[in-house]
Amino acid sequence: MVAATAARQQCLGATPSPAPALHCRHSSAGTRHCPHQPGDQQPRCRTAAPRSVTGRYRNLARLATLLLVAAVWLCTHFGLFTWLDLVMYDTHFKIRGTRPTSDRIVLVYMDDKSALRLGRRHGGWSRLDMAAALNNLSRAGSEIIALDVIFSAPSVDPRHDKILADTIYNCNNVVLARISSVAGLGSVEPIVPFQEGMIGAGFIDLPLDQDGCLRKIHFFNAHPLDNGALQLLPAFALEVARTYRNLDYSFDFSHSNYFTLGSPEQKQLRLPYPDLLINYYGDHHVFTRLSYADVVNGNFDPAAVRGKIVMIGSTLKTEKDFFTTPFTHYRTVESPFADRFAASISNVQDADDPGLSCHAQAIETILNQDFIVPLAAWQQLALLIACAILGHLLFFRFTGTMPALLSAGGLLLVVLLSSQLAMQAGLWVRSPELLAMILAQIGASMILLKFYEKSRNDWVTSAFGKYLSRTVVEQLVKGDINLNMEGKHQQLTILFADIRAFTTLAENMSAQQVTQLLNRYFAAMVPCIQAHQGTVDKLIGDAIMAFFGAPVPSSNHPQQAAQAALHMLETLRQLRGNSDIEQLRQLEIGIGINSGEVTVGNLGCEQFMNYTVIGDAVNLAARVEGLNKVYGCHILLTDDTAEHLDDTLVVREVDQVVVKGKETATTLYELVGYRAAITREQLQALEHFATALQHYRQQQWPAALAELEQVLTLSPHDGPATLYRQRCRQLQAQPPAPQWDAITRFTSK
Structure with missing residues (x-):
């Protein structure tokens, strides 16, 4: 049995942490990710929709409706619909047909x-x-x-x-x-x-x-x-x-x-x-x-x-x-003389x-007291306004051309049938101006819908074009993906990536060299995230924050995040091998991934808006990324992410930890790679490590050390095995207290 199977079994036995309170996080170019803890002074955030697009469309739609009502009423006042009114009047009689007299x-x-x-x-x-x-x-x-x-x-x-x-x-x-x-x-x-x-x-x-x-x-x-x-x-x-x-x-x-x-x-x-x-x-x-x-x-x-x-x-x-x-x-x-005089009297x-x-x-x-009474002028105006309001509600929506045309056809039919029934009841409703209002509104709605679609497409491109893949942006523009920018609670997967020891590396570089290095690095990493439907939230100094599952909904966002992380590591290896920048060939990164409920939406204030995520799950992903330095890993996952990965990926349980700011334990896993790329020696090393971890938690130090030596023989640079060998030797020399639970507690970020 491989280590991945044992790891999942242990993961399923972990106790989930209670739903934490949501906290806002912020960052700046000079500081790395610094999630707020409970009790910290937090900036106030709120959700907002792209009001610049929808608000302008709705305002124009209201203005168009008002102008059309005024225009149609003026045309009625000056008799421009009189001929059509008379035609419709006669048509009512033709449809009704003859009736018996007294x-x-x-x-x-x-x-x-x-x-x-x-x-x-x-x-x-x-x-x-x-x-x-x-x-x-x-x-x-x-x-x-x-x-x-x-x-x-x-x-x-x-x-x-x-x-x-x-x-x-x-x-x-x-x-x-x-x-x-x-x-x-x-x-x-x-x-x-x-x-x-x-x-x-x-x-x-x-x-x-x-x-x-x-x-x-x-x-x-x-x-x-x-x-x-x-x-x-x-x-x-x-x-x-x-x-x-x-x-x-x-x-x-x-x-x-x-x-x-x-x-x-x-x-x-x-x-x-x-x-x-x-x-x-x-x-x-x-x-x-x-x-x-x-x-x-x-x-x-x-x-x-x-x-x-x-x-x-x-x-x-x-x-x-x-x-x-x-x-x-x-x-x-x-x-009867048509054959002689042709069209002249045909x-x-x-x-x-x-x-x-x-x-x-x-x-x-x-x-018979069977009168036809024309609708009073104020009643006709009231009916025109009511028709305009109904048309506004039906046509000026973001439903596309065909639904609007079907709605218009239905409303036209209702007006025609209603006017016919009213005529039979002795009430003459001048329907041409109502029909003109409907047709004018549908025409205006088509024009405004084109304007809205163009404005929306421009907004989507500007809002998402820099941190979503081109394919996703094209889907958003076409409307193939339902875009909801309102703030909401949603299960997502968050990814943090950070360059190891970047501060030391940058000390001997000029500002231009640092900029060149980071631009080259980000240019390589960001496409890896977007290729797996990830959304690049922000660049924080030398770190990258991304999330998966929004704005494009996905039920497979943990798998997408894991694949993106492996893609980033492979791309970095290629970048180091082909780079002409000496410091770039020395880059190592750590990636932390966590899945959980967050608040996602267009957050910010009037002066600045950003489509981002906030919540305890975001803070935990940031903490997990920092633990790569402790365990000597490149990609660490939480149990909330690992348990949703399929068998094409191999993970191993690393530890149970309590990070700063939390009171419940989280099970950490290392994402080893794709199963198809794992060698026999790596699988053996994973099995030995899983056995060593069991001996460690049972305080069987000699047995654990023996298994760890087997791991290091097969993989001399294995970070977790090296750390646990050091821990076992320390605990063997100084046995832990009786209440020791094998959970590692961190008091710093």
Whole structure:
């Protein structure tokens, strides 16, 4: 059985020391590592993240969000999103589709077929035919007859006007149309005889949006009176709805969000400010339609109009009383003449809805109280801010491009679905500005993320480039390794390396020679540490402090530290053999390694930051390094490190010690080398030393000396064997006290 196996068995039987308090350590170029002891005055340390990078990114992200909110709101204020708002408004209707109406409105079309059947002459429809139609509808039980026809001039035959006026009067349910304003003419109203018999009149002016689409009507137009007052003229749809509900022409504007039509004792209609957004139920086909000629001739089912609102209006192409609505907007049909006239008419706009059906849609909206209310300006702003905050939380994170794009896609979908659901509930949310906010934020986040990545890469390179290997730095830059600079407790392995007798060596050298020697030495040693994923913490005079397991996490950090130590010794041998500096050929180093829990992170103060480790495990590694001089070794390990090494490395137990500043014993091991490089004679020497150590602890001095002589025969310069031979001879001459426990206690560093 080789010495390494025996050493591990003894190591596993050692009593671990209790978790010590953490102490800060400091050093300067003029002093070597000097860990603080309990009770020493210690500088205050704190942890800190790379705030210069993340802080700048977060501040820029907040500023970008604020600027984008302001920019989007200004664009909304100046109408830059109006066209998109209208497109989305129409799209909501297309997605929702048609809905059934209440079936209380019937449309009578004065169409081309009726004109042919009734012999309509150029200039207008016969007023006798109109009187016949009104009589037939009234006898059939129509509740309201609304004429979307302007009778602004007398007929050629006054008798015809008299007959129609008497019919309107006798029906007592006719609402006439007027035009509130015509350029150069003012208002256009029915002739006085007709006004005397009507039960109401409303203006048929229909306001179009900037894209030529009809989406709303005005409830009122103000008409100045001779006494200076203003008369509120109702819209045609509002007047028809009022007369159908038999409400007084009385309004209450005391409410902030709506006004009411009708007297308080009546079942009032509640109407929104300021205009009526027509909640279209589809195109004109959703209503029951009759031919004007059939109505004039009495060829219709009376049940079709009984108790209903019957609206009469022209659909002649020459009248040009057609309007584009959300259901007919962008609707095209294939022309039957496309093969002849090619692209010039291959896509022609389908017939728009007649103005009559548009008024009917408005009446249906009013009577059903099925209003579309736009979100108030302050509510839209609040929603924009909420969307911006959510976008800020989702996009301005360090998650990369793809997660941000997926988040943006999800948020866009949520906004679109929510706006569609809100529209179906009667609330118009102007989604384009929200969508613009999301897209602007995702664009800004991509730009800022590139800025952050560049700043982070520059910071990683500057922060770690000098004491981490190039491969590790590249992994950190690419993000393959999660970098956490916050202070935390972590199990690491600490390595100290020191030049033996450097002070004596440097006494006969100039400052330039010392600098040259150390630069050459460090240039050779630092890559050995980095090659095994070690982090060079600091250079302390002629000493090197490094640790393994951070910032790159590793579960094998004791093995990496041991391999780095052997690499350093081999590199030093090569350096001594090839150096042109005489003192460099005389260099000997000692290395101490310990594993344990430390505090690791970006430590320091505002003026200086350093990614480093502090703790009792660091102090012990420094003490162990100094014991190489005592035992004549090059690499000493603690049991916390040795027990985690695999069988490719050979270690031997050297002693159990209590270093200064500790009260519990630590088992020391020497790292001998790689098993593949150990000779038979070295293995035999290790076995003899392990046996000698057992005899020593049993106070069998002659047996221990005999084994030690065997070791020195095989390896004449073996440091631990030489030390124990001296100890055995001293203890043989002066036996120890009965309570002797074979533990060596050191009272100095």
